[in-house]
Every structure is written in structure tokens, then in C-alpha cells.
Amino acid sequence: MSAACGMVWARLAGLLMAGGLVFAGLFMGAPAGAQWVAPASATAALPGDSERLALIQRRGSLVVGVKTDYPLFGGLNAQGEPEGLEHDLAADLARRLGVRLTRVSVTSANRLQRLEEGSVDVVIATLGDTAERRRIATLIEPHYYASGVTLFVRPDSPVREWSDLRGQTVCATQGAYFNREMARRYLLDLQIYNLPRDARLAVRDGRCAGYLFDHTAIAADLRQPEWAGYRAPLPVVLNAPWAIAISRKERGSAFDRWLGDTVADWHRSGFLLERERAWGLPASRFLKDTRELWSRQQADGTPMCLRGIDGQWPAACRNPAFVSSAEVSGLMQWGLRLRETTGIDLSIVYDPEDRRAFGSGLMMTLGLTLACIAGSLLVGLAGAMLREARWSLVRAFAAFSNVLGRMTPPLLQIYLLLFGIGALLAEYGLRLSPFWVAVACLSFYTGAGVMSALREAALVHRQTDPDYRIHPRRLASIVPLASGAVVAALINVAKATMMASAVAVPELLSVTTTIMAERGNVGVMMNIVLVLFLLLIMALVRLLGLIEQRLVQGAPRRKSVV
Amino acid sequence: MNLPEHQTLTESLIETLTWLPFLLEGFGLNLLISALAMLMGTLCGAVLAQARLSRPPTLRRAGHLLTELTRNVPTFVFLYYLAFMLPTEIRLPGGGEIWLIPGWVKAALALSIAVTGFCADNLSLALAAWREGDHGRALLIIPSWAGYGLIIVMASSTASVVGVPELLSRCNTVIAATGNTGMMLPVYALACAIFVLTCWPLIQVMDHLKRRMMDRYLRYPLATARGGRP
Numbered sequence: 200m201s202a203a204c205g206m207v208w209a210r211l212a213g214l215l216m217a218g219g220l221v222f223a224g225l226f227m228g229a230p231a232g233a234q235w236v237a238p239a240s241a242t243a244a245l246p247g248d249s250e251r252l253a254l255i256q257r258r259g260s261l262v263v264g265v266k267t268d269y270p271l272f273g274g275l276n277a278q279g280e281p282e283g284l285e286h287d288l289a290a291d292l293a294r295r296l297g298v299r300l301t302r303v304s305v306t307s308a309n310r311l312q313r314l315e316e317g318s319v320d321v322v323i324a325t326l327g328d329t330a331e332r333r334r335i336a337t338l339i340e341p342h343y344y345a346s347g348v349t350l351f352v353r354p355d356s357p358v359r360e361w362s363d364l365r366g367q368t369v370c371a372t373q374g375a376y377f378n379r380e381m382a383r384r385y386l387l388d389l390q391i392y393n394l395p396r397d398a399r400l401a402v403r404d405g406r407c408a409g410y411l412f413d414h415t416a417i418a419a420d421l422r423q424p425e426w427a428g429y430r431a432p433l434p435v436v437l438n439a440p441w442a443i444a445i446s447r448k449e450r451g452s453a454f455d456r457w458l459g460d461t462v463a464d465w466h467r468s469g470f471l472l473e474r475e476r477a478w479g480l481p482a483s484r485f486l487k488d489t490r491e492l493w494s495r496q497q498a499d500g501t502p503m504c505l506r507g508i509d510g511q512w513p514a515a516c517r518n519p520a521f522v523s524s525a526e527v528s529g530l531m532q533w534g535l536r537l538r539e540t541t542g543i544d545l546s547i548v549y550d551p552e553d554r555r556a557f558g559s560g561l562m563m564t565l566g567l568t569l570a571c572i573a574g575s576l577l578v579g580l581a582g583a584m585l586r587e588a589r590w591s592l593v594r595a596f597a598a599f600s601n602v603l604g605r606m607t608p609p610l611l612q613i614y615l616l617l618f619g620i621g622a623l624l625a626e627y628g629l630r631l632s633p634f635w636v637a638v639a640c641l642s643f644y645t646g647a648g649v650m651s652a653l654r655e656a657a658l659v660h661r662q663t664d665p666d667y668r669i670h671p672r673r674l675a676s677i678v679p680l681a682s683g684a685v686v687a688a689l690i691n692v693a694k695a696t697m698m699a700s701a702v703a704v705p706e707l708l709s710v711t712t713t714i715m716a717e718r719g720n721v722g723v724m725m726n727i728v729l730v731l732f733l734l735l736i737m738a739l740v741r742l743l744g745l746i747e748q749r750l751v752q753g754a755p756r757r758k759s760v761v
Numbered sequence: 762m763n764l765p766e767h768q769t770l771t772e773s774l775i776e777t778l779t780w781l782p783f784l785l786e787g788f789g790l791n792l793l794i795s796a797l798a799m800l801m802g803t804l805c806g807a808v809l810a811q812a813r814l815s816r817p818p819t820l821r822r823a824g825h826l827l828t829e830l831t832r833n834v835p836t837f838v839f840l841y842y843l844a845f846m847l848p849t850e851i852r853l854p855g856g857g858e859i860w861l862i863p864g865w866v867k868a869a870l871a872l873s874i875a876v877t878g879f880c881a882d883n884l885s886l887a888l889a890a891w892r893e894g895d896h897g898r899a900l901l902i903i904p905s906w907a908g909y910g911l912i913i914v915m916a917s918s919t920a921s922v923v924g925v926p927e928l929l930s931r932c933n934t935v936i937a938a939t940g941n942t943g944m945m946l947p948v949y950a951l952a953c954a955i956f957v958l959t960c961w962p963l964i965q966v967m968d969h970l971k972r973r974m975m976d977r978y979l980r981y982p983l984a985t986a987r988g989g990r991p
Contacts, residue, residue: 357937365844366864366924386844386864386924606957606964608918611929615953618936619946694835694991701922708838715845725842729834736833 249454251446255320261298263289264305264319270419271478272325284478285323288343288443291470292321295461311335314446321458322444325415328521337450339458340517341493342440343471345485348377349435350409351417353402354428358409360703361385361433361716370398370407377437381411384437384716399426418480431481436716438485440518456510463504466493492516519550530554544720547727553714560710561731567638567696567706568739572689574642579649579685583669586654597650604647610698612640617702637699645692649685656680679751686743693739697732707731770943777947780935784948787931788955790865794917794927797869799910802876809881810888824881831878836991837919840871844923865927868920872913875991879909897978904971911960911967916991918956928952 255261265285266273273283281302293300305313305324313319314336327346328338350369352358365386371378372395382389390407392398398410399420410417414435420426443462449455465471466489475486493516495503504516514527524535534549547557585597607615617636624631653669656677660667669677700709708728715724809831812824847870850861883902891899921930932948 355940357940364924365922366926366930383845602961603953603957606915606960607953608915608929608956610918610921611932611949611952611956614929614932615946615949618942619949622942622945694833695837697835697837698919708841712841721845725845729838729842732835732838733830733833736835737829740833 249449249452249457251320251449251452252454252457255296255298259298260301261289261293261296262301262303262318262320263292264303264310264313264322264324265289266306266324267304268306269325269415271480272415273323284344284474284480285325287474288323288465289321291465292458292461311444314444317446320445326441326444327439328442328518330521332444333521334447336444336447337455338442338444339455339462340442340512340521341459341462341466341489342442342485342518343462343465345435345438345440345483346413346415347435347438347483347485348381348411349414349417349431349481350411350433351399351402351420351426352409352430352432353405354430356409356430356432358432361436362712364408368407369409369411370401371411372398375412378411380437380719383721384719387411395420402429414481414483422479435481435483435485438483440485451510456506459506459512463493466490467502515551519546543723544718545723546714546718546720547724550718553718556705556710556714557707560705560707563705563710564696564707564735567634567699567704568693568735570638571641571645571692571696574638575645575649575689575692576685578642578646579653579688580669580671582646582650583653583657586650587657587668600643601647601650604643605651607644609640609644609695610701612643613637613698613702616640633702633704634699637696637702637704641692641695641698644695645688648688648691652681652684652688653677655684682747682751686747689743690736690740694736773941773943774947776939777935777944777951780948781951783935784928784931784951784955787926787928788959790925790927791914791917791920794865794869794872794920794925795910795914797866798872798876798913798917800873801869802873803880803906805873805877806880806884809877810884813881813885814888814892828878828881831874831881834874836871836875836916837922839874840868840919840923843867843871864923864925865920868917868923868925872916872991875916876909876913880906895978897974901971901974901978904967904974908964908967908971911963913991914960915956919991928955 265281266283267275267281269283271283273281273285276282281304286302289302290300303313303319305319305322307324310322310324310326311332314322322336323343325346326332326338328342332338350358350364358364362385367388368390369387371381371389371391373391373393378389378391381387389411390401392401395410395412395416398412401407402410414431417431421429421431443458445454445458466486469490472482472486472490475483493502493504497503504512506512511526514522514531519535522531522535524532524539527535531549531551534545538544538549546553548554582597582601585593586601588594588597604612613636616639617631617633621631621636657667657669659680660676697706697708699706700712703709711724711728715721718724809824809828812820813828815821815824844864844867847862847867850859852859883905887899887902890896917927918929920927921933924930926934929952932952935948936942936944
């Protein structure tokens with residue numbers, strides 16, 4: 200993680216600190232402006248079965264390893280005094296234990312070694328949680344923060360979503376672990392620079408849409424006067440959770456549990472969110488989501504995230520990346536076991552949140568399909584009737600709409616209506632719903648086809664009855680002649696509903712791209728969604744075929760029509 | 762309208778027109794994507810049509826099954842599928858030569874699956890007619906095929922969602938570059954005009970040609986040509 204940090208700071212800190220200098224006895228009070236409620240129960244009911252905890256209380260001070268080369272989290276201020284979000288956390292731990300705080304400067308290279316030696320009690324030093332590190336140290340759950348990737352852009356950049364960047368040139372720096380992954384998940388065209396400075400200058404000169412980098416480092420850059428007005432508007436993604444670490448020997452001890460409970464309390468009370476704001480960090484979704492999750496209550500009013508008898512947090516409250524199938528049951532166990540044995544990451548099975556999102560996406564797609572089918576029939580019928588109206592102006596309007604409907608791509612129609620017309624309507628305080636705009640445009644496009652089919656059928660009737668007019672009451676006479684072409688048009692509109700994803704309607708395709716961008720399970724999700732859509736369309740073909748046969752006695756089997 | 766004070770509607774229309782060459786260049790890419798999609802799809806469709814009319818039952822069944830598949834795959838989803846799943850470059854085995862697969866080629870590949878379905882259906886009918894000696898009826902596929910090509914031109918605008926710099930995507934670029942919401946309506950309307958003015962006359966010609974051919978070669982009316990749209 201800290202490899203991503205600013206080089207200048209690292210060098211500066213190295214000069215000043217000269218290794219692991221100890222600020223012995225440097226006592227820090229609670230950070231100004233911090234407001235939280237200390238859980239009396241947590242400190243009061245400390246079981247004494249932790250050697251380390253006993254040692255801390257005996258010596259009357261808590262020794263915490265913190266960074267001094269990572270601005271905003273653990274850095275040095277203009278006076279050369281150490282400060283940062285992690286320093287605030289360390290101070291709060293000492294305050295809760297009722298002991299003095301002793302801070303020791305650690306680096307990415309030596310932080311776990313210091314724990315192993317026993318020269319520090321706790322490490323809070325931008326430590327990313329990985330399975331490897333869990334073998335060397337005890338990493339506290341829940342995580343207190345997560346670093347991720349965001350985009351540094353010019354003040355005038357129009358970028359608002361990661362999907363705006365598809366196919367665009369984006370600057371990045373050599374060696375960043377997330378480059379390849381980001382290019383894969385968001386279809387970026389990366390331009391790689393050697394130094395962060397070069398990449399930032401490339402952004403300034405407009406050579407790329409933005410600079411892809413660790414969000415904590417970008418947050419520090421944005422505070423430099425040189426980059427005033429520059430922004431990081433995109434949500435932080437590819438979150439790597441950070442954990443407080445203690446010695447391997449303390450796993451499952453009272454100290455481990457007390458730290459976990461404290462971090463949980465930091466989330467619940469909003470302390471972490473408040474500190475994040477205080478240090479001018481961009482609002483991270485991780486903290487917001489975690490607070491929401493840990494504040495959730497069960498029906499009886501008790502918190503959902505309570506330790507079980509085994510001392511573990513419930514699986515639903517943990518990051519699924521660190522949960523193994525042995526610890527859970529049901530669908531989650533099945534999904535995790537699949538991931539462990541085959542590497543197939545079916546997050547829509549094991550992750551409750553993904554499962555819910557995917558299900559609602561599916562429902563949304565079904566709703567869109569039904570609405571588009573109904574809309575197309577309505578537009579087609581109305582259009583055909585208007586086309587035969589008595590007034591020539593109405594006829595001309597219907598004919599013109601038909602040409603417009605058939606000759607402009609539906610996606611363009613959607614943009615034109617939602618953004619072009621939408622901007623006009625916004626003047627009057629009206630907002631168009633993307634869902635209904637998509638339904639309207641797709642119905643308009645397909646309705647033009649339905650209209651042509653109905654009119655051709657009417658032409659046949661007119662050969663025997665010159666006064667024949669299309670009318671809802673005479674549908675029975677027209678259905679047998681038009682049904683084939685109409686059904687074909689309806690199947691086509693069902694194959695186009697996912698265009699609504701282009702304007703952020705949360706239907707199946709759009710939910711899928713979100714899930715795979717978050718989880719990185721691109722292959723699995725793409726295969727699932729392709730097969731699912733194929734099955735949906737095939738089911739619809741069958742269904743419409745059945746309805747057609749019902750309506751038209753002895754309708755030809757739909758295949759071999761010219 | 763949300764225009765800055767110094768800019769009137771007329772000025773914003775004029776500004777839109779200055780972007781016309783840039784937009785037309787994008788439309789060229791739409792045509793290129795469509796041409797490639799039609800080429801690949803027609804070839805694949807011809808193979809499937811041949812398979813469907815062949816003697817061996819397994820080959821026939823395979824032809825039917827594949828046609829069924831190509832007819833029902835939504836190209837919009839397939840476009841995403843190829844954009845995310847195909848590598849951006851392939852190294853040829855042995856030679857070590859690297860081939861880049863640009864986004865527009867992936868888009869053409871995605872659209873070609875719809876063309877394959879259309880051609881497999883209509884070519885097999887045309888081939889059957891040709892073998893029966895009904896050449897006029899077989900030739901009817903030409904205007905239908907050309908008409909389908911125009912549908913593909915319109916469908917090629919979906920390539921914008923995976924970042925191919927075609928017309929629609931360039932419209933968004935222009936709007937973003939000017940940073941003026943008042944530009945949205947004229948820019949999108951201009952794009953509509955480009956599509957309508959290109960496709961409508963051509964469709965008229967094709968429809969006319971088709972009716973002429975039908976009157977000439979067929980003694981009974983014919984339903985419109987079949988095949989799923991992309």
C-alpha cells in the first residue's frame with residue numbers, strides 16, 4: 200500500500216526519523232473536535248487473559264507503531280511534529296485503556312517485524328489486509344479504513360462515472376499493482392509514466408483524461424497549492440482494506456477482541472468518518488458502507504454485528520474476501536467453497552449484497568421488457584390509426600414519426616430525449632425518469648416496425664374492402680395477417696432493453712458491470728449474463744409463439760416464413 | 762435553455778456546425794464497422810445456410826441450432842462480452858508478432874452475429890429457391906440484405922458504450938468538450954439528421970427495388986423479410 204505514497208515524503212521522513220526513533224512519553228490528548236461516546240462496557244469488562252494487555256497496564260503506556268512518511272495518515276506537519284488520522288486512532292486507544300501513548304515510527308518494511316520482536320504493542324500503519332500477512336500477524340477485524348484507486352483530473356474535466364472512461368486514454372505510473380486490473384475492469388487505455396510527477400503534468404497538459412492512482416496519495420496531492428482546483432470526482436474503487444495489527448501470539452485473546460470491539464465502535468459512532476473529514480480526505484464509500492452495515496439492527500433492537508459464541512463476527516459483517524467456507528453455512532458456504540476449489544468467483548451466490556443487486560437487476564430487466572412490449576404495441580397501433588386519419592396533417596405527422604423512429608438509432612433517441620430535451624425541461628423543474636425514457640424510445644423505434652406490419656395487413660383487407668380502416672375493435676381481422684412480423688418486432692425490442700444501461704437504469708447488464716468492476720470476476724459475470732439473456736430471449740420467443748398460436752388458429756410455425 | 766449569457770441559440774447551432782467534420786469522421790467509423798460486420802456475418806451466414814441445406818442430418822441440425830443461437834443473442838450484451846473478454850492484443854503463436862484488436866473491430870464482431878442469423882435464415886431460403894430454378898425469388902435477398910445493412914449502420918452506434926469513437930460517442934465528446942448543456946439538443950439532433958439523411962434515401966431505393974422485383978418475379982404477395990434485428 201505504502202509503495203503508492205509520495206516519494207518526497209518518504210525521503211523527508213527518512214532524514215528526520217533516522218530509523219525507528221521513539222517519541223517516548225509523547226502524550227497526545229484526544230484530537231480537537233472529536234466527538235464520540237466511549238462504550239463503558241468495552242473498557243470495563245476487559246478479561247485479563249491477554250499477556251500483552253496485562254503488560255500494557257503494568258507499564259502504564261501503550262506503544263503504537265505509526266507512520267511518519269504517509270501524509271494525512273501518519274506524516275509530519277510543518278513544525279516536524281508527527282500527526283495524521285492513524286495517530287488520532289492510536290491516541291484514542293490509549294485514552295480508552297487509560298494509559299499513556301507512546302508512538303514509534305515504523306515503515307512499511309519494518310512494521311510487522313516490530314510486532315514480532317514485541318517492541319510495539321499495536322501497529323496502525325496503512326497496513327493492507329492480505330492472507331499472507333495474516334500468517335505473520337493478527338489482523339484486527341473490522342478494518343478501519345480502505346485505500347483504493349481514483350482518478351486525478353483537471354478542474355474542467357467532465358468525467359463523472361468510471362464508465363465515462365471506456366476506451367479513453369488514462370495516465371498511470373509504472374509498477375502500480377492496480378494498473379492492469381483497472382484497465383481490464385473499466386476498459387481503459389493506459390499511458391504509463393515513470394514518475395507520478397510526469398503523469399500529473401500529462402493530465403495538466405490534457406494528454407490524458409486523468410491520472411489513475413491510490414486515492415490517499417491523490418488526496419495529499421490535491422492539498423498542494425500547485426494543484427488547486429484539480430479534483431478526484433470518481434468513487435474510490437478496488438478497495439484494499441487496512442487493518443490494525445498485533446502480534447501473532449495474541450490471536451483470539453482479550454486484546455484482539457477489545458481492539459475489534461473498539462474499531463467496531465469507531466465505525467458505529469461515526470468517529471472514523473469524522474476523522475476522515477477532519478483530515479480532508481475524500482469521503483470514502485468504505486467508511487460510509489461499513490458504518491451503515493455495523494449500525495444495522497435486528498428485529499429485537501440488538502445490533503446485527505455481534506460476536507458469536509466463538510468470538511467471531513457474523514459472516515455477513517465481514518469482508519467476504521477473508522471469510523472461508525468452513526466458517527459459514529448455506530448459500531454462502533456453497534459459493535465460497537466453489538471459489539476455494541475452482542477459483543470461480545460467484546459473488547452473486549455468496550455475497551448477500553451482490554445477490555440482492557443481481558436479483559433486482561433481473562426484475563428490472565423483466566419489467567423493462569414487459570413495458571417495452573406493451574409500449575411498442577401501443578405506439579404501433581396508435582401510429583397505424585393516425586396514419587389513416589382523416590386529417591392530412593395528422594397523417595403526415597404519423598408518417599414523419601415513422602421515418603424518424605425507424606431511421607435513428609434507439610440509443611441516440613434515448614440520449615436526445617433524456618439529455619437534449621431533458622435539459623430544456625430541467626428549466627421548468629421537470630426531471631425525466633431514465634427508465635421511462637428508455638421505454639418510450641425503444642417503443643417508438645419498435646412501434647414504427649409494428650405500425651408498418653399493421654398497415655401492410657390493412658392493405659390486404661383493402662383489396663376486398665376499400666373502406667377498411669384499422670381500429671382496435673377490428674383487431675381480430677388484422678392479427679392473423681400481421682402477427683408474424685409483429686412478434687418478430689417484439690422479440691427485437693426485448694433484445695434491445697439492455698440499452699437502458701447506457702443511461703444508468705439499474706437493469707441486469709448494468710448491475711453486472713458494477714459487480715464485476717467491484718469484484719474483478721469479469722469472466723464469470725460476463726458468461727452468466729450472456730447465457731441468462733439468451734435464455735430470457737428464448738423463453739420469450741416460446742411464449743410469444745404460444746400466444747400467437749392461441750390468437751391465430753393454425754398459425755404457421757414461426758421459422759420458415761420468407 | 763441553459764446557455765451562458767453570451768451565447769444565443771443561433772450561436773450554439775453555429776458552434777455545433779463547426780464540429781460537423783469531427784462528427785462525420787465518426788460516422789465514417791460507423792460505416793466501417795457496419796461494412797466489416799456485414800462482410801463477416803454474411804460469410805458465416807452463408808456457411809450456416811449451406812449446412813442447413815446439406816444432406817447429413819447432424820450437419821443440418823447443427824446449422825439450425827447455430828442459427829437459433831445467433832438469432833437470439835442480444836448484440837448489445839455480446840458487444841460488452843467481446844469488449845471485456847477479448848484481449849486487446851494477440852501474439853501469434855510462433856512468430857511472436859503482436860496483433861492489436863481495436864475496439865471497433867470487436868464491435869463489428871459483435872454485430873456480425875446478428876448478420877449471421879439474418880443471412881443464415883434468408884440465404885437458406887434464397888439458396889433453396891435458386892436450386893429449384895426460381896432465380897428471381899432467390900435474388901430478392903439482395904434488397905433485403907442491403908436494408909439489413911442499414912439497420913446495422915444504426916446498431917453500430919451502440920459501440921459508443923464501450924468507448925469506440927464513432928458518431929454517438931463523438932457527440933458526447935463534443936458536449937463534454939464545450940461543457941455547455943445547451944449544446945446537447947443541437948448536437949444530438951445533428952446526429953439524428955446524419956442518420957436519417959443517409960439511411961432514409963437508401964431505404965427508399967431498396968424498398969422500390971424490392972417491390973419492382975416482387976412484381977416482376979412473384980405472382981403472390983410476400984411477407985416482409987425475416988430475421989432478428991441486432
